[in-house]
Every structure is written in structure tokens, then in C-alpha cells.
Amino acid sequence: MADYDIVFVGSGFACSFFLRKRLQVGPSRARYLVLERGPVYPHEKQVADRRNSPIVAADTYRLETEPRDGFTKSWLFTIGFGGGSNCWWAGTPRMLPSDFEMRTRYGVGQDWPLSYDDLVPYYAEIEQYMQISGPTDSPFPNMTPYPLPPHRMTDPDYALKAAFSDQYFNQPTARASRPLDTRNQCCANGVCHICPVDAKFTIMNGMREVYADPRVTLKTEAQVLSVDVEGGVAKGVVYSEGGKEHRVTGDTVVVGANAIFNPYLLLRSGLDSGPVGQGLHEQGSVRALIYYDGMEGNNGSTSVTGHGYMLYDGEHRRTAGAALLEGWNVPRFRPDFDRWTQISELYIVVEDLPQEINRVVVDPEDETRPLIRYKSQSEYFYRGIERVKAELPKVLSSLPVERIEYLPLNPTEGHTQGTTAFGTDPATSVLDREMIHHDVRNLYVVGNSVFPTGSPANPTLTTCALVTRSAERM
Template sequence: MEISVVRASAVESHHWDVIVIGSGFGSLFFLQNYLKRNPNQRILVLEWGAHHTQRWQIDQQKNSAIDHNATIENESKKDWNFSIGLGGGTNCWQGMAARMHPHDFELQSRYGVGFDWPISYDDIADYYTAAEALMEVAGASDAGRVFPGSASFPQAPHHLSTTERLIKKDRPDTFFAAPQAKLTQGKNGRGACCNNGTCSFCPTGARFYAVEGMRDLWEAPNLSICTGARVRLIEATGANAEAVVFESEGRDFRVKGDLIVLGANGIHSPFILQQSGILDGGPGKYLGEKMLAFVEIMLDGIDHFDGGTATTGFELSYIDGPHRSEHGAVQYWTNNSFLWGGLRLDPPNRYREVLPIGITVEDLLYEENAVVDEGGDIPVVRHGGFSDYAHKGLDFATSKIPEVFSSLPIESVELRRILPTTDHIQGSLRMGSDPAISVVDKRQIHQRLRNLVVVGTAVFPTTSWAVPSLTCAAMSLKLGNEI
């Protein structure tokens, strides 16, 4: 899709009703509803990166021309991954679109660890449904047994493999075809999933990609998009944010706006506030993300890899329960892609007798894990690595594999690796009711600057076990509908 962009020099002289910083999940799903309600307001989107078409990303085998590692100084014991470009994380994500569990919002009050969210599952349940519809999520309606209000999905679920059908028969109430923003049937120019495992560079257009999937938004006559615009700071006086200063075309520009939406990623958004001297609630603190590990279950006499997409099933036996008082909630993803592991080489002629699974583990967010402004041009990121809470959760998850997958002929279980990042930056601008330790309130409005809102996964008070994209989209739709 062709996107019309404007030069920085063309936007500086205007006063804008809304200025949106960044163009990822949070910003775009906010705009999806806000534009419908305000078709006459002048809205400016400032995006640091460029517009890279899907074809460009496939040809270049990268999602952005900007090396994200060069935009931070990482002093952490772990890595971070994000994409800087028009569409943000919708460029690089894998398409997994699970809801959070209702108890994920009550971690402290139920289990005595972490924090409670200032919103509940019920507050965003209808917006979960709306986000699933917008992204054409493929999923199984019986997942409503776990997620209240989840009913029929826009697309039929991806078909389960032989091994996954055995698991489903044995565990009908906890194992489901995973909800995916990847089409099982082509629609509106998007092809069906080809199941070649290259989801971050989806060649068929099956996976939801915001630039193609939100055409009405991009074509709105009152929306102006300025790419190559690196936001440096937000100017504020008293309880009001007044202007945004950004770098483009070799110099700084200043634009004024009535409502400012901060939607850069969970590292650069807090850095913008720090550089601006807007330090209310401790922006940058409580940075983190969940853990992701890869495990291979060696099978005895049964083949795998005949499922419908790269990650076809998810098992939910231990996403909630009293064990969360001691260690993180865990979820198992069953994979149908050799890119995630598999291809058993020893002994020979048993290449497909292996089930690769991903295990996501909830982690706790700690104050000392943070984005720090040390006066330089880029943020410093410090993180001590995944906590004991997460490691204990992984130990628990691996110990339960023989039980959870007892319907399979298991020969052995092999823990292959813990990934250095799950690509889900959370917590650095968290929402809460106490202004002393939260940056935004339950409506995602800044605790002091009441015309500044924050969108994206940075506002999450906890990591959960679930991929955060769908929850971020639902929360942003709600914000765009109500503010």
C-alpha cells in the first residue's frame, strides 16, 4: 500500500489537535477508534523510522533500515528487540493473539506478588473481541472455556497436527488451536498462511500487518504522517503538555498540540519523558518482559509437523493457580516449524519424531530494572536478567511436561535454550492508582499532564504469560473510544 507522508518542514507551522508519537500497536489501534469519533480534527503522526513495504522487508530480510541495537546502550544481562518503522511491532510480530486471563489483572491481591492492574478483564473484554475482528484472528471458539466472552473468531482455526489432535483429545478443556492473526482463508487481498515459518516476513500477507490491514486509517484526510521524525522531548508547563520537539532533515522542529499521545516503544518512550524532565511516577523503572524457552519432546514412533501454521496449539493448564505465589505462570506453545527446532538427526530416519514447544513464563517487574538517562544521545538500559520467579516457573513447566503431554509417546525431553528476549518490552511507564509509583492512571492518562496519554505495552504493570499484542490493541481501542 502506498502511504502519503509529509515533510517535517510542512508541519511545523500548524497547530494540531492531536500529535501521536510512534506508530505501533498502541498508537494505531488508538487512532482506529479516535479517528472515527473525530473526523475533523487535525492529527499528526511522528514516526522515527520509514515506511518499509512488505516486499522491501522480505527482500532485505529485515523489518527496518534502523538497527535497533544502535539506538540504545544495553548494559543488561539480556537483549531487547523492537522495530522502528511505520507500523512498529506490527511489522515484525509472529501473529500470536491470545487474551490474558482474568486473574492476570489481580496478581498482587490473589497471589501476593507483583502488582494489580487498575483495570479488569471485564473492562476490555468487548475490545478484545473488536481487536480480534479487526485483525481477522483465526481461533477456536471453545477457548471461551478459559477466556470469558471469547466466542467465534473471524477465521476458522489453523488445523492441528497429528500429535496436537492427540493432546486435544486428552485435554479438551486446556488445549486449543492457538488464536492467530494469520488467515486460514485468504480475504481482501491477504493470502492464507503458507506455514513456512517466516512469520516476521510473511510472504502471503496472511499475518496482520497494520499498513495493509488498516487502510481506512491511513487514507483518513485529517491524518498527516511524518516519517524520519525522531522525537526528542515533550514541552510541558504545569499540568499541560504543550509541544513536541523532534529531529528531522538535519535540524530540530517544534509542533504544538492539544492532545499528545506517547506511543514509542517501552525503552524510547520513558527516555523521551526523562529528557523532557517529566519524571512523575518514575518513568523507566520496572522494565521487563516474560521469559521464553524452547524445548524439544522426542517422540517414539509418531511424526509431527503436519499442522496448519508455525505455532498451531497452546496449552493452558498452568496459566493460573496458587503456584503463582511461588513462581511465574506458564504456557506451552506447540510448534510446526523447523525454524523453532526439530529435524531430529540422531538416530537417522526419524527426522519428524519430535515436537518442538515454546514455553512462556511470567516474570516479575523490579524497580531497579530500568531505562536510564545519563545525559547522552541514547537511553541506557539496565536489567539483571530473568528473575528467580521466572526460572522457578520454567523448572516447574519442564517438570510438568510428562503430565501435560502424557497422551504422546515421549522418549525424552530436551531443554534447548532460553531466548535472550521475547520482543515484548513492558512495565517502564506502568499504569496504576498511586501517582508516586505509576506514570499513568487507569485510563492511560499521565498522572499530572492530563492532555498526555501513553499507549503500548510500556503501561503494563505485570508481564503475564500471554503475548501482549492483543491486550495492547484492546486497551488502545478502548482509549480511542473514550478519551
């Protein structure tokens, strides 16, 4: 008999929401073990120390990359209980139906092995559970009302909404628009990676009942080293705790680290079939400062107030990445007397297509860490950026814009994706549509690493919907 029914590797969104659903629908006497490499780092300590974890993410891997035009790619994530829920900005849009059908519709990338419609009920479930603040209208088909009202937009947002009523919306977000039992109301301070008032949903403030369940055992500062596989069956995992190596058995193993460590653990476990490790990617972004003649720019009620789909979908995606416009309310000031706040920021997120050359491997110099071999973002992404710069003046033509100033590309979005893609063909994917390993049928791999393509949308809501669906169908 195994020690546990399920052994989870990681305590971020993917594993925590998988665990939540199993607690709802699984056997009442089941036993679950969650192994987390990092410590519990309470919210108040994060605020006091101004960091999400004592572990520096960049120290846990080695990066080989090629700077392009002075731009160097980096990767952002948090190691600690709750994973990325500690550092995320809590944007929660759904993906659009077209994002699941890039090959069929536009001849690029890969189709996902399931559709938008497959995720609709799970999107709705997570939106209710996270208590999302969102608009009464939406670009997403088959919407259910959001549980919390939207945040107040800025004057430029409202002007864009007037010009593009069916393409510009309040951002759906897990930053509370009113006080809740477990979270405070957002104070629009603009430092959401460490929310000082604890307004955004996190694993720590939003899933206490999950980790308080007597069926769940949580071990922190327990680093998983490999999955123990025998005869095509996952028997459990090997992990290090307190300087000692341990083995624990489980009927099922769920690996949910991130798109860097998921493939690394598979490779360390001898699971190298299919394109494991290939296709590391995430969206890229550029910030545009918009200077106005007489319009105030920073009078919303949260950090990101608007979502614009004017440059998102369409035939241009055959050759250039889609763009999602985010209207930011993080204060910006201009050095002009009595016009200090006649400025705002648009954060423009552009999709990238995965490339085989960008990958994660076991570091040949030190097998205890992954090596990221990353050449650059694709030409598809860069064409998307150029399209944005060409089209944005037209999009903003109804606003009193004096000038647009572009800032350099951001080095990371904190949305590592790809590397263990799910699909229907073992030659082009690592997992099936339930996120079960093609070769090891009691091994799930979950999180953003399963995405065969990205989209401009923040990935967290989709990841939570995916794992909720698979855990329900387990």
C-alpha cells in the same frame, strides 16, 4: 490554536489503534499528526532485504546487563512505519482474568487498575478487525466467535487436546487461515518475523484506510526528541527531521514508542515523577524438543498451532511464574533414518515479575539515547522454568514420548513491558487507568510500557484493546 488536535509519537499498534478509534468517534474536522522515527519499509523490500527496517534496534540504546549462567538478555523491536507489526509473529490470545489481579489473588506483583471484564468488548472488537483465526472453544470468558476458522493443529496438538480438552486449544492468531482481501493465507513457512506471503496482520496491510484518511498526516523519519510541557500542560513535541529541529503544537499528545523509548522521552521532557523507567520486563521462554516413537510432529497449517494452559494458572503463581505452552509447527528434524519428522517443538513462555532495579534512564554518556540497566530476570521467573521442567513429563504422559531435550533460554520475546505503569496511585504508577499522565492531563502514554505486570500471553491484543477503550472514552 494548536496545529493538530492530537500529535502521536509512533506508528505501531498502540498509536495506530488509538488513532483508528478517534477517527471513528472524534470530530469530523479533527487533525491528527503521526510522527514516526523510521521510514516506510514496504513488505516486498523487507522480504528482499530479509530485515524489517534499515535501522538496527540495538544501535539506538546502550545496554548494561549482567550475564547469568552464560545467558545474556537482549531486546527486540522494529523502528519504522508500523512498528512491531512488522516483526511480530501474530499470536493474539487474550490475557486471563487472573492476570489482572495478581496482588489480590496471589500476593505478588500489582493489580491492574481495570479488569478483564472492562476489556471484553474491546478484545472482541480488535479480534474482528484483525480477522483473527481461532478455535470455537476457548479459555477466555465471554468470548465471541472468531471471524476466521482455526489453523489445523499437529498430531501432538490433537493428542494434547484429547488429554486436556478444556486446557489445550488452537492458537488464536492474526495469521490468516484463508485468503483475505488484504492478506494471503498462511503458508506455514515458519519465518513469520518477515512473512513472505504477507499473511499476518500488519499496520501496512490492515490499516490502509486509517492512514489514507484526509484528517491524518504521517511524517516518517521524524524522530521525536521530547514532549513540550509548560505549566503542567503538554503543548506539543520537539522533533528532528532532515537534520533540523522542529516544534509542533497539539491539544493532546499520545506517546506510543515502546517500553524503552516511552520512559526515555518522559525523562527527556522533565517528567520524572513516579516510577518512570522502572520495572522493565518481558516474559522469558525455553524451547523443548519432544522426540516421539511413531508420532509425526510437523503437520499443521501455520507456525504456532496450539496453546496449552495446563501450567498457567493456580496457586503456584504465589512463588513461580505461570507458563503458556505453544505447540510449534516450524519444521524440526531428527537424525534418525526413516524417523526424520517424529519430533516437535514446544515453546514454553513463562511470566516474569517487574523489578525496580531493571530500568530505563537517559544515558549519562549520551543524552540522545536511552540506557537500559538490566540485572536479570527475577527468581520468580526461574522458579517458573524449573516448575515447567518438573511438570512437563506428566503433561506429555499420554503421548509416545521418547525423550525431552531443552534448549537454552531465548534472549528476548520482543515484548518489552513496564516502565510507565498505569494504576491508581501516583506513588506507584506513572499513568492513571485511562493511560493519562498523572501530572500532565493531556498527555497519554500507550503501549506495552503501561503494563504493571506481565503474563505469559502475547501482549499485543491487550495493548490494542486498552488503547481502543481509552480513545473511545477520551
